[in-house]
Amino acid sequence: DAMVIQNPRYQVTQFGKPVTLSCSQTLNHNVMYWYQQKSSQAPKLLFHYYDKDFNNEADTPDNFQSRRPNTSFCFLDIRSPGLGDAAMYLCATSYRRNSNQPQHFGDGTRLSIL
Amino acid sequence: GNSVTQMEGPVTLSEEAFLTINCTYTATGYPSLFWYVQYPGEGLQLLLKATKADDKGSNKGFEATYRKETTSFHLEKGSVQVSDSAVYFCALSDSDYKLSFGAGTTVTVRA
Numbered sequence: 001d002a003m004v005i006q007n008p009r010y011q012v013t014q015f016g017k018p019v020t021l022s023c024s025q026t027l028n029h030n031v032m033y034w035y036q037q038k039s040s041q042a043p044k045l046l047f048h049y050y051d052k053d054f055n056n057e058a059d060t061p062d063n064f065q066s067r068r069p070n071t072s073f074c075f076l077d078i079r080s081p082g083l084g085d086a087a088m089y090l091c092a093t094s095y096r097r098n099s100n101q102p103q104h105f106g107d108g109t110r111l112s113i114l
Numbered sequence: 115g116n117s118v119t120q121m122e123g124p125v126t127l128s129e130e131a132f133l134t135i136n137c138t139y140t141a142t143g144y145p146s147l148f149w150y151v152q153y154p155g156e157g158l159q160l161l162l163k164a165t166k167a168d169d170k171g172s173n174k175g176f177e178a179t180y181r182k183e184t185t186s187f188h189l190e191k192g193s194v195q196v197s198d199s200a201v202y203f204c205a206l207s208d209s210d211y212k213l214s215f216g217a218g219t220t221v222t223v224r225a
Contacts, residue, residue, distance in 0.1 A: 042215035105157035
């Protein structure tokens with residue numbers, strides 16, 4: 001089935017050690033999103049790509065960056081993870097950047113910081 | 115700005131009970147409305163959507179009607195099962211295409 005795949009499902013890293021989370025999609029969607037979800041909270045949008053056009057949210061820390069080398073893949077890089085960055089990270093896609101387009105989510109990567 | 119307010123949880127029900135989760139919204143334009151469900155340890159799945167006033171979204175026995183006059187999109191299911199235990203998020207998308215989520219409602223169904 002076409003889907004959004006996130007790897008790994010669980011990631012442990014050390015305080016301050018760079019980490020990369022990956023997302024791939026077989027939906028051929030134009031838009032890819034990254035969300036951060038902390039325990040018992042709603043997802044918070046970090047940034048998104050519309051094709052190759054990167055769009056950062058105003059309150060996303062500089063510590064978080066993203067790459068989209070092609071339509072299918074998108075990466076979330078955390079340059080120097082702090083304890084407050086421990087969370088579930090969700091990747092989502094949509095066909096177009098349009099209000100009536102639903103977003104399709106992956107199962108997430110749970111990041112722990114030691 | 116846009117915002118979504120949904121019923122505080124947690125909600126605990128017995129199997130075959132009726133479920134309602136209230137959701138109201140504030141939006142500057144004419145938003146599309148969504149319900150997403152998140153099962154333990156998983157990402158969000160689209161449950162249903164409605165894109166204009168009086169539309170009814172339905173899926174897996176769940177229903178919600180877009181009520182512009184009351185700015186509401188309440189989720190209902192007539193007979194819940196244990197497998198419906200999850201966190202439910204109401205969300206809207208407006209002219210800025212971004213999803214604004216409610217806080218989420220945790221539903222637990224007991225056998």
